[in-house]
Amino acid sequence: MTMRAVVRGVGHYLPERVVPNAEFEAKVDTSDEWIRSRTGIERRHFAAEGQTTSDLAIRAAQAALTDAGMTVDQIDAIIVATSTPDFTFPSVATMVQAGLGSTSGFAFDVQAVCAGFVFALANANGMILSGQANRVLVIGAETFSRIMDWNDRTTCVLFGDGAGALILEAQEGNGTSADRGILSSDLNSDGRHRDLLYVDGGVSTTGTAGVLKMQGNSVFKHAVVKLAETAHKALDKAGLTSQDVDWIVPHQANLRIITATAERMQVSMDHVVVTVQDHGNTSAASIPLALSVGKARGQIKQGDLVVTEAIGGGLAWGSVVLRW
Numbered sequence: 001m002t003m004r005a006v007v008r009g010v011g012h013y014l015p016e017r018v019v020p021n022a023e024f025e026a027k028v029d030t031s032d033e034w035i036r037s038r039t040g041i042e043r044r045h046f047a048a049e050g051q052t053t054s055d056l057a058i059r060a061a062q063a064a065l066t067d068a069g070m071t072v073d074q075i076d077a078i079i080v081a082t083s084t085p086d087f088t089f090p091s092v093a094t095m096v097q098a099g100l101g102s103t104s105g106f107a108f109d110v111q112a113v114c115a116g117f118v119f120a121l122a123n124a125n126g127m128i129l130s131g132q133a134n135r136v137l138v139i140g141a142e143t144f145s146r147i148m149d150w151n152d153r154t155t156c157v158l159f160g161d162g163a164g165a166l167i168l169e170a171q172e173g174n175g176t177s178a179d180r181g182i183l184s185s186d187l188n189s190d191g192r193h194r195d196l197l198y199v200d201g202g203v204s205t206t207g208t209a210g211v212l213k214m215q216g217n218s219v220f221k222h223a224v225v226k227l228a229e230t231a232h233k234a235l236d237k238a239g240l241t242s243q244d245v246d247w248i249v250p251h252q253a254n255l256r257i258i259t260a261t262a263e264r265m266q267v268s269m270d271h272v273v274v275t276v277q278d279h280g281n282t283s284a285a286s287i288p289l290a291l292s293v294g295k296a297r298g299q300i301k302q303g304d305l306v307v308t309e310a311i312g313g314g315l316a317w318g319s320v321v322l323r324w
């Protein structure tokens with residue numbers, strides 16, 4: 001018998017305000033046509049004034065608990081992946097814990113920018129396999145609209161706000177790749193590339209939150225190579241190949257990156273969950289959002305082999321292979 005971290009529930013929350021590409025035409029020198037054709041993005045959601053990352057995370061967590069038919073007192077650990085916390089500290093995860101009405105277990109944040117959810121999933125898996133927790137609530141939640149430079153057309157049109165959540169539970173499997181649950185992961189980072197994608201503020205530097213800066217084209221080139229590579233490495237660790245994949249659930253940054261990665265993996269776009277048109281790039285929230293939407297659309301079903309992959313600031317990138 002082998003212990004596995006099996007998905008028991010999934011949910012998401014998007015702020016009410018939908019911002020179509022056209023809204024940016026009045027603010028910066030851009031067009032709906034450029035944004036659609038270069039990124040695939042058509043609209044994104046922005047948090048209301050006063051609405052915080054923990055607010056979004058709590059709503060997504062509640063949806064996941066409902067989906068799992070669980071109450072929060074059954075959860076041992078809460079991990080939130082975010083780069084846009086409400087405060088420098090405490091963690092968003094402890095705010096979610098309190099917001100859900102829990103006083104048991106433990107909660108902490110993970111920061112690996114757009115790859116944050118993949119890193120958080122791998123962490124949750126490690127905790128379940130080591131016996132530290134039986135049920136882990138893993139959340140990706142972001143308010144990237146708070147760190148945009150609204151005068152920079154190369155970044156401000158790309159990002160959105162939202163949250164997604166997954167509940168993992170320890171269950172015994174047979175130790176084969178036919179088991180449900182997380183089968184493998186592959187995590188990477190290379191801090192030499194920090195200038196490609198960063199926020200120009202912080203506690204020990206400027207004392208301000210700062211705004212996002214990105215050399216989009218360079219990140220694009222790294223993404224296309226590294227995402228297929230990490231997905232292959234994770235599949236290989238699980239003793240699987242691209243042919244076994246039912247769904248790629250990629251980080252939703254750019255439709256051209258998603259398509260190029262699927263091509264490199266020789267997986268048809270019919271087996272890729274795409275939400276970038278509706279959400280934009282929601283950083284650590286994009287994969288759990290896509291998992292939740294993919295399930296709601298009837299795409300992801302129990303027993304399906306799902307490959308998640310993401311890359312972002314750091315650079316940090318990785319992949320998790322799981323059977324739903």
Ligand code: UT7
Pocket residue numbers: 029030031034035038039114153154155157215216217218219220223253254257281283311312313
């Ligand atoms: O989530 C973390 C990981 N992030 C990513 O994966 C993002 C990766 N990068 C990308 O998605 C793409 O690089 C972008 C969508 C950001 C940019 O697309 P690109 O095809 O790489 O364009 P580019 O940066 O090479 O720029 C092409 C042109 C430039 O004009 P010139 O210099 O050729 O005259 C830009 O100034 O497009 C211009 N441009 C725009 N034009 C209209 C850049 N942004 C805009 C805009 N509207 N919003």
